[in-house]
Amino acid sequence: MTSVRQATSSASLTTRAFRATLRLLPTTFPARDARELVHIYEALDTEARHTRGRHGGAVTFAQELPGLAHLVAREHMAAWRARRVRRRQLRRIASYQRPYSEDTSMVESLLQDIRYAARALRKNASFAAIAVATLALGIGANTAIFSVVNGVLLRPLAVRDPDRVVTVMSYSAAQPPSVYGSSPANFMDLRRDTRAASQFAAFSTSLATVVGPGEPESFQAVTTVGDIFGVLGVRPLFGRTLTPNDDSPSAAPAVVLSHETWQRLYGEDRSVVGRTVTINRKPRVVVGVMPPGFRFAAAQADLWTPEQWSPEYAANRDQYYLQIVARLRPGATVERFSAELETVATRLRTDHAEYNTDLHLSATSLQETIVSAVRPRLLMLMGAVGFLLLITCVNLANLTLARASSRHGEFAVRRALGAARGRVVRQLLTESVLLATAGGVAGLAVGAGLLRAIVAAYAWLNPLLTTLALAAAVVLAVAGLRRARWMPAAVPAALALYVTAVHVVLQAEPRYATAYRGLECLLLATALAWCADRVVGTHGLRRFRRKPISR
Amino acid sequence: MPQPRNPDGGAPLSAQVFQILLSLLDGDMHGYALIQDIRRRTDDEIVLTASTLYAAMKRMLGGGWIEEVQPKEPPPDHDERRRYYRMTALGRAAARAEAQRLERLTDMARDKRLLRPLANTPQPKGTR
Numbered sequence: 001m002t003s004v005r006q007a008t009s010s011a012s013l014t015t016r017a018f019r020a021t022l023r024l025l026p027t028t029f030p031a032r033d034a035r036e037l038v039h040i041y042e043a044l045d046t047e048a049r050h051t052r053g054r055h056g057g058a059v060t061f062a063q064e065l066p067g068l069a070h071l072v073a074r075e076h077m078a079a080w081r082a083r084r085v086r087r088r089q090l091r092r093i094a095s096y097q098r099p100y101s102e103d104t105s106m107v108e109s110l111l112q113d114i115r116y117a118a119r120a121l122r123k124n125a126s127f128a129a130i131a132v133a134t135l136a137l138g139i140g141a142n143t144a145i146f147s148v149v150n151g152v153l154l155r156p157l158a159v160r161d162p163d164r165v166v167t168v169m170s171y172s173a174a175q176p177p178s179v180y181g182s183s184p185a186n187f188m189d190l191r192r193d194t195r196a197a198s199q200f201a202a203f204s205t206s207l208a209t210v211v212g213p214g215e216p217e218s219f220q221a222v223t224t225v226g227d228i229f230g231v232l233g234v235r236p237l238f239g240r241t242l243t244p245n246d247d248s249p250s251a252a253p254a255v256v257l258s259h260e261t262w263q264r265l266y267g268e269d270r271s272v273v274g275r276t277v278t279i280n281r282k283p284r285v286v287v288g289v290m291p292p293g294f295r296f297a298a299a300q301a302d303l304w305t306p307e308q309w310s311p312e313y314a315a316n317r318d319q320y321y322l323q324i325v326a327r328l329r330p331g332a333t334v335e336r337f338s339a340e341l342e343t344v345a346t347r348l349r350t351d352h353a354e355y356n357t358d359l360h361l362s363a364t365s366l367q368e369t370i371v372s373a374v375r376p377r378l379l380m381l382m383g384a385v386g387f388l389l390l391i392t393c394v395n396l397a398n399l400t401l402a403r404a405s406s407r408h409g410e411f412a413v414r415r416a417l418g419a420a421r422g423r424v425v426r427q428l429l430t431e432s433v434l435l436a437t438a439g440g441v442a443g444l445a446v447g448a449g450l451l452r453a454i455v456a457a458y459a460w461l462n463p464l465l466t467t468l469a470l471a472a473a474v475v476l477a478v479a480g481l482r483r484a485r486w487m488p489a490a491v492p493a494a495l496a497l498y499v500t501a502v503h504v505v506l507q508a509e510p511r512y513a514t515a516y517r518g519l520e521c522l523l524l525a526t527a528l529a530w531c532a533d534r535v536v537g538t539h540g541l542r543r544f545r546r547k548p549i550s551r
Numbered sequence: 552m553p554q555p556r557n558p559d560g561g562a563p564l565s566a567q568v569f570q571i572l573l574s575l576l577d578g579d580m581h582g583y584a585l586i587q588d589i590r591r592r593t594d595d596e597i598v599l600t601a602s603t604l605y606a607a608m609k610r611m612l613g614g615g616w617i618e619e620v621q622p623k624e625p626p627p628d629h630d631e632r633r634r635y636y637r638m639t640a641l642g643r644a645a646a647r648a649e650a651q652r653l654e655r656l657t658d659m660a661r662d663k664r665l666l667r668p669l670a671n672t673p674q675p676k677g678t679r
Contacts, residue, residue, distance in 0.1 A: 018601075033605065033609075035632040036582060036605070036632055036633070036634050037601050037602065037605050038632070039582075039583070039630060039632035039633060040582045040583045040586070040601040040604065040605075041601040043583040044583070044586065044600070044601060047587075060600075063598070063600050064600045064601060064602060067600045067601075067602035067603040067606070068600075068602045070602070070606070071602045071605065071606055074606070
């Protein structure tokens with residue numbers, strides 16, 4: 001009884017294996033033939049079990065395998081041949097239906113696509129307008145902010161070898177540290193006792209009343225000690241700059257005008273050099289005019305005059321008002337200069353303790369000094385604009401998705417009329433490129449406008465921002481593909497690529513819409529989490545933490 | 552009578568096809584019976600499996616050598632899945648052509664004294 005049951009279960013096992021193997025046959029294999037095959041196999045299997053005992057089933061199956069493999073291979077081959085023949089016939093039929101497709105050239109069909117895309121977009125003008133506007137805002141904001149960041153953080157200063165120009169900072173190590181100016185005598189000491197810097201200059205700013213050819217006017221004056229123009233490595237537009245000789249009390253009082261001041265007082269009269277102008281009731285000789293845009297040392301610097309200290313004044317240590325800049329010798333580093341400065345500071349703390357309690361000196365590169373104030377703000381803006389770009393993408397994808405679902409009928413008709421799938425995809429691609437190009441151009445216009453607004457609004461904030469006109473040129477360069485820097489160009493390009501991809505994928509394959517929605521949710525969730533973290537994490541939580549938990 | 556075209560391509564028939572044709576000379580048969588008959592006649596020298604039989608039958612059906620028939624009265628062990636086959640005139644011609652080819656070959660062997668000459672009285676088939 002037991003052996004019979006074993007035989008039965010084992011018989012069903014090999015028969016099942018045979019049936020499973022038959023599933024490898026192509027789907028076109030006739031079901032009736034398969035049934036006959038199974039019937040014959042079952043008969044052989046049963047017979048083998050009777051004559052050979054327990055292993056009969058396994059032996060039959062093993063004998064069957066080579067022939068079966070051969071059969072499967074041959075049937076697949078035949079099915080493939082049949083499919084190929086059918087395809088060829090269909091293609092021949094289709095070629096009668098599409099008399100133009102083979103004759104039109106690539107360019108002609110491309111033009112046809114562009115015309116059709118333009119018509120389709122015009123027919124759905126609201127979609128096109130919203131898409132272009134979204135793109136324009138996204139690309140515009142990104143381009144403008146990137147130009148600002150590029151201009152301020154990435155572009156070197158408009159001075160010669162900017163990495164060798166440093167500012168010297170006097171500060172107390174007390175908590176919180178306070179930064180203050182240097183006294184004239186301290187400036188003289190550190191100029192004498194350090195080796196890493198080759199040129200030194202100090203300056204201070206004040207308002208000055210100028211009586212020139214017209215009415216008395218108030219100007220922002222920079223009073224300098226030493227060769228400040230030499231330290232910066234800038235040249236005048238014409239005339240000469242101030243030199244250490246001008247610092248001597250016996251020298252004729254001189255003044256250097258900014259380009260704007262020169263224009264305002266003298267209307268671009270080149271014969272201004274040698275004329276006398278009264279500044280704070282002291283007559284001074286105009287020796288030179290700086291090129292336009294040079295405004296170093298204050299956002300608004302209208303003129304530069306030398307200090308002309310008397311020896312007594314130069315020895316005073318209780319007027320802390322000077323800001324110091326220096327140019328490092330070739331090969332010298334900011335760190336080495338800082339170390340030298342600290343040595344000087346140590347000596348000043350002991351020799352002149354009453355004036356220099358807790359004095360420390362260190363050097364920072366000029367670029368760093370100017371940029372550090374605005375860097376966090378700019379980077380934050382960059383992040384915010386990045387999210388704007390993300391939202392732009394999400395918006396566009398939503399628009400495209402909505403449009404795609406309403407266009408299924410159109411694609412179905414085109415396919416039915418004989419359009420190849422590749423042709424429909426190319427059509428979508430053309431539409432996307434058209435849309436992205438329009439959006440990109442509009443975005444560059446918006447970007448240029450925004451940039452101008454930013455420059456106008458924040459020009460007072462930082463002297464470097466005035467060089468943003470150059471960054472604006474970068475934007476124009478992107479538009480004209482002249483000296484396109486890859487970074488600002490990459491932003492619209494990447495966006496265009498993304499939009500194209502989403503557009504094509506979603507319209508051609510609407511079944512991916514669900515997957516896309518999932519991705520979108522993920523992106524939005526990430527963005528929200530980030531925002532929440534920024535707001536709550538840096539402000540809210542800190543505020544809570546300050547409150548004592550227990551009463 | 553049209554010259555039978557060998558579905559296997561070449562002139563000699565495969566041993567399996569020839570044996571199937573020989574079996575069908577006795578009358579209509581289903582697949583499993585064919586396998587059993589061939590095995591018995593050849594003393595297990597030619598053992599067909601389900602798939603090799605199927606492949607051969609498919610080729611012969613395609614070439615018009617055999618055809619499928621409904622049994623006049625269903626046998627007691629009838630199974631729905633079972634199919635019965637009959638040899639066509641074309642199949643008979645093919646079998647005869649193959650037999651004649653083999654005969655010519657054995658004649659050649661006899662001429663070369665590889666085999667014993669035939670006795671005057673023709674011997675019944677299969678008792679050589």
